[in-house]
Amino acid sequence: xxxxxxxxxxxxxxxxxxxxxxxxxxxxxxxxxxxxxxxxxxxxxxxxxxxxxxxxxxxxxxxxxxxxxxxxxxxxxxxxxxxxxxxxxxxxxxxxxxxxxxxxxxxxxxxxxxxxxxxxxxxxxxxxxxxxxxxxxxxxxxxxxxxxxxxxxxxxxxxxxxxxxxxxxxxxxxxxxxxxxxxxxxxxxxxxxxxxxxxxxxxxxxxxxxxxxxxxxxxxxxxxxxxxxxxxxxxxxxxxxxxxxxxxxxxxxxxxxxxxxxxxxxxxxxxxxxxxxxxxxxxxxxxxxxxxxxxxxxxxxxxxxxxxxxxxxxxxxxxxxxxxxxxxxxxxxxxxxxxxxxxxxxxxxxx
Amino acid sequence: xxxxxxxxxxxxxxxxxxxxxxxxxxxxxxxxxxxxxxxxxxxxxxxxxxxxxxxxxxxxxxxxxxxxxxxxxxxxxxxxxxxxxxxxxxxxxxxxxxxxxxxxxxxxxxxxxxxxxxxxxxxxxxxxxxxxxxxxxxxxxxxxxxxxxxxxxxxxxxxxxxxxxxxxxxxxxxxxxxxxxxxxxxxxxxxxxxxxxxxxxxxxxxxxxxxxxxxxxxxxxxxxxxxxxxxxxxxxxxxxxxxxxxxxxxxxxxxxxxxxxxxxxxxxxxxxxxxxxxxxxxxxxxxxxxxxxxxxxxxxxxxxxxxxxxxxxxxxxxxxxxxxxxxxxxxxxxxxxxxxxxxxxxxxxxx
DNA sequence: AGTAGTAATGTAAGCGCTTACATTATGTCT
DNA sequence: AGACATAATGTAAGCGCTTACATTACTACT
Numbered sequence: 001x002x003x004x005x006x007x008x009x010x011x012x013x014x015x016x017x018x019x020x021x022x023x024x025x026x027x028x029x030x031x032x033x034x035x036x037x038x039x040x041x042x043x044x045x046x047x048x049x050x051x052x053x054x055x056x057x058x059x060x061x062x063x064x065x066x067x068x069x070x071x072x073x074x075x076x077x078x079x080x081x082x083x084x085x086x087x088x089x090x091x092x093x094x095x096x097x098x099x100x101x102x103x104x105x106x107x108x109x110x111x112x113x114x115x116x117x118x119x120x121x122x123x124x125x126x127x128x129x130x131x132x133x134x135x136x137x138x139x140x141x142x143x144x145x146x147x148x149x150x151x152x153x154x155x156x157x158x159x160x161x162x163x164x165x166x167x168x169x170x171x172x173x174x175x176x177x178x179x180x181x182x183x184x185x186x187x188x189x190x191x192x193x194x195x196x197x198x199x200x201x202x203x204x205x206x207x208x209x210x211x212x213x214x215x216x217x218x219x220x221x222x223x224x225x226x227x228x229x230x231x232x233x234x235x236x237x238x239x240x241x242x243x244x245x246x247x248x249x250x251x252x253x254x255x256x257x258x259x260x261x262x263x264x265x266x267x268x269x270x271x272x273x274x275x276x277x278x279x280x281x282x283x284x285x286x287x288x289x290x291x292x293x294x295x296x297x298x299x300x301x302x303x304x305x306x307x308x309x310x311x312x313x314x315x316x317x318x319x320x321x322x323x324x325x326x327x328x329x330x331x332x333x334x335x336x337x338x339x340x341x342x343x344x345x346x347x348x349x350x351x
Numbered sequence: 352x353x354x355x356x357x358x359x360x361x362x363x364x365x366x367x368x369x370x371x372x373x374x375x376x377x378x379x380x381x382x383x384x385x386x387x388x389x390x391x392x393x394x395x396x397x398x399x400x401x402x403x404x405x406x407x408x409x410x411x412x413x414x415x416x417x418x419x420x421x422x423x424x425x426x427x428x429x430x431x432x433x434x435x436x437x438x439x440x441x442x443x444x445x446x447x448x449x450x451x452x453x454x455x456x457x458x459x460x461x462x463x464x465x466x467x468x469x470x471x472x473x474x475x476x477x478x479x480x481x482x483x484x485x486x487x488x489x490x491x492x493x494x495x496x497x498x499x500x501x502x503x504x505x506x507x508x509x510x511x512x513x514x515x516x517x518x519x520x521x522x523x524x525x526x527x528x529x530x531x532x533x534x535x536x537x538x539x540x541x542x543x544x545x546x547x548x549x550x551x552x553x554x555x556x557x558x559x560x561x562x563x564x565x566x567x568x569x570x571x572x573x574x575x576x577x578x579x580x581x582x583x584x585x586x587x588x589x590x591x592x593x594x595x596x597x598x599x600x601x602x603x604x605x606x607x608x609x610x611x612x613x614x615x616x617x618x619x620x621x622x623x624x625x626x627x628x629x630x631x632x633x634x635x636x637x638x639x640x641x642x643x644x645x646x647x648x649x650x651x652x653x654x655x656x657x658x659x660x661x662x663x664x665x666x667x668x669x670x671x672x673x674x675x676x677x678x679x680x681x682x683x684x685x686x687x688x689x690x691x692x693x694x695x696x697x698x699x700x701x702x
Numbered sequence: 703a704g705t706a707g708t709a710a711t712g713t714a715a716g717c718g719c720t721t722a723c724a725t726t727a728t729g730t731c732t
Numbered sequence: 733a734g735a736c737a738t739a740a741t742g743t744a745a746g747c748g749c750t751t752a753c754a755t756t757a758c759t760a761c762t
Contacts, residue, residue, distance in 0.1 A: 008472070008748085010748055011749065012748080012749095021711065021712045021713075022712090022750095023711070023712060023713075023714095023750085023751080024710085024711060024712080026749070026751085027710095027711090027750095027751095029749090030750085034709065034710070035711085036709080036710060036711090039710080039711085051470070053467065053470030053471050054471065054748080055412070055472050055747085055749070056411075056471040056472060056473045057408050057409075057412040057417065057472065057747085057748080057749090058412050058717090058747070058750090059748080059749055060411075060717090061406070061408040061409050061412050061717045061718065061719085061747085061748080061749070061750095062716080062717050062748075062749040062751085063717085063749075063750055064717080064750090066408065068451070071452075075437065078430055078433060078636060079429055079430040079433060079636065082429060082430060082432060082436075085433075085452070085454075086426065086454055089452065089453060090454070093454075093464075098451050098473070099451070099452050100419070100449050100450070100452075101422075101436070101440065101450050101451075101452040102440060102449065103436075103437055103441070116404065119402070119404030120404050120405065120406065121359070121406050121407060121408065122407045122449070229640050256640070259637070259641075263640065284637075285429060285430065285637075286610070286635075286636075286637040289580050289607070289611075289614065290610075290641075291614075359718085361717095361718055361719085362718065362719065363718080363719095371741075371742085372741065372742045372743075373718090373719080373720095373742090373743095374720085374721080374741070374742060374743080374744095375740085375741060375742080377719070377720060377721085378721095378740095378741090380719090381720085385739065385740070386740075387739080387740060387741090390740080390741085405718080405719070406717085406718050406719070408717080408718080408719090409717070409718035410718080410720080411719090412717085412718080412719070412720090412747045412748065412749085413718075413720040413746080413747055414719075414720055414721090415720090415747080
């Protein structure tokens with residue numbers, strides 16, 4: 001295998017070795033068209049012998065496709081995106097595609113990046129994951145010939161596919177669990193920054209399903225965090241200091257804030273889940289380690305779906321699709337049935 | 352700006368618009384050579400007007416460089432790699448490069464990926480981060496014309512640059528802290544899988560500096576974890592169950608295992624740091640949230656360095672370099688000065 | 703055997719750039 | 733003003749592929 005060191009072996013070399021035209025070799029590379037099985041094998045053999053690999057730039061130039069997908073993520077270097085990226089990469093690799101990964105610092109940066117990538121024809125499709133991208137921008141680049149897939153941000157634009165989290169379903173399950181299985185009567189909510197897609201959706205769902213399941217959200221116990229640990233800690237801490245009567249449980253709209261709550265409780269010797277139940281959202285890596293009850297978001301699977309949509313979109317023919325991923329409630333140790341609770345309805349206690 | 356929608360504007364279009372040859376336009380793109388400032392500006396203007404962006408495939412084909420770096424990471428989709436990747440991307444973006452990111456499932460997969468990327472001439476250089484890559488393989492691909500940068504795995508091969516963690520220094524500081532500031536007398540060690548570069552290095556350093564600082568590692572209290580939470584938990588759990596007399600502190604050779612230890616303690620109501628000190632290594636995202644005392648590894652900076660080395664390596668002339676990154680001790684709340692300890696030497700207690 | 707019809711292969715024209723080399727414009731010196 | 737060096741620009745040959753179209757090799761008929 002691989003006689004020639006690693007200098008460029010070209011189509012032409014292969015064609016000479018087995019005395020066919022470069023067109024034929026090209027055909028067997030793209031294992032398309034009809035090449036006589038006999039010649040095909042001969043060519044394959046020669047390619048192997050010479051260690052031939054098609055030059056990707058030449059293919060891109062001549063064939064108008066790069067077999068590369070652009071992936072633009074916001075600059076939050078967390079495990080969250082790593083998981084999505086892993087899913088994307090896995091699905092791409094399976095189809096012989098690659099991921100050109102970029103992290104954006106801010107919105108302007110992201111826009112510039114996007115335009116550049118698009119104009120330079122570096123990619124066959126683009127996967128964008130940024131909740132804050134304004135519609136106007138999305139519409140603008142939707143004009144481009146390059147197909148787009150939006151992650152965690154459904155779009156109303158027809159041409160654009162998207163993969164997002166079924167926040168409603170996630171909150172619904174969480175609320176149902178808190179009410180029915182744990183017998184909680186009232187829950188506090190720590191939300192994310194208003195205006196963020198996920199935060200707004202989850203918060204709305206909280207209201208809706210709290211009502212549906214007969215949970216009360218006491219006024220004053222619904223606050224906006226900023227999706228980060230310290231803000232949530234501060235809120236919880238101040239409530240405790242002020243001696244407010246806490247609700248039965250807190251639902252934090254992401255795990256980091258849930259842990260912020262929890263840490264504040266720990267600091268004040270409020271025991272979880274005995275005195276206060278805590279439930280998060282996302283199921284980040286360490287949620288399992290800590291035993292945080294939370295709503296699992298299938299990040300890897302979202303990545304896979306996004307990549308599949310992106311690949312499909314390259315055909316131009318397949319219509320855009322909007323996919324919504326269901327979440328899964330991860331019952332761990334930060335919520336527990338209250339002794340004074342009325343008997344659970346329907347489902348039995350799990351685990 | 353940007354008259355033509357987004358269909359391909361080529362060099363030729365620009366050249367026609369301002370009545371120069373394509374060579375001249377090419378020259379201003381590469382802002383090299385001497386172009387009369389006057390024409391340069393005219394061409395720039397025309398490019399802007401037409402919304403011209405050079406086609407990356409064509410440039411790669413004609414110019415033999417892709418301005419893309421390959422980045423291959425093992426499949427551990429953790430925040431760890433996300434941070435490194437962020438650093439890489441940041442440094443690349445600054446120089447107008449891109450990252451082609453790939454996750455490998457296993458060793459064979461990684462080898463195949465590497466070869467493919469190299470042969471297809473998709474990248475100008477390759478950044479590899481995988482502790483388990485055998486030397487033979489590294490040597491093999493070192494033959495390739497594509498420069499290589501190894502992350503977290505120093506190489507003895509001359510042509511190859513590397514960026515790695517100064518494990519020695521990290522452990523040294525940790526040990527010094529445990530001995531001098533905390534006054535611990537004996538510490539247990541939970542190591543990683545033997546044979547892994549980082550695990551071996553850190554373990555050796557533990558022995559060396561325990562001795563140097565007069566710490567005792569009691570026999571039986573040095574075990575191999577597998578760098579994961581559950582194994583560390585199990586070890587700690589069994590020690591406690593068996594009623595063994597625990598050392599003053601445990602040093603876990605990464606944070607996940609430190610948390611495993613900690614969780615086992617929590618489960619058995621052993622208070623940290625009062626009854627047992629715990630120190631980790633890595634400073635993963637949640638170490639700060641939890642208050643774990645640990646050794647900070649500058650992941651983003653490692654990524655930046657790696658990217659810089661990779662870019663430098665493209666010049667062919669600049670020699671390979673080996674960089675070692677110093678760590679920083681993050682004193683948080685899982686270690687504390689023992690009451691019965693002898694007075695601290697040298698440094699005063701921090702914070 | 704001759705001929706149409708199809709399967710297999712070959713020919714050659716790009717894809718949009720870079721760049722060595724050729725050519726022309728500009729300035730400098732006697 | 734003419735000769736020459738130098739700066740600025742133009743010309744054209746690729747880079748290694750894909751692919752429409754042309755050509756040739758088969759097969760199966762009458």
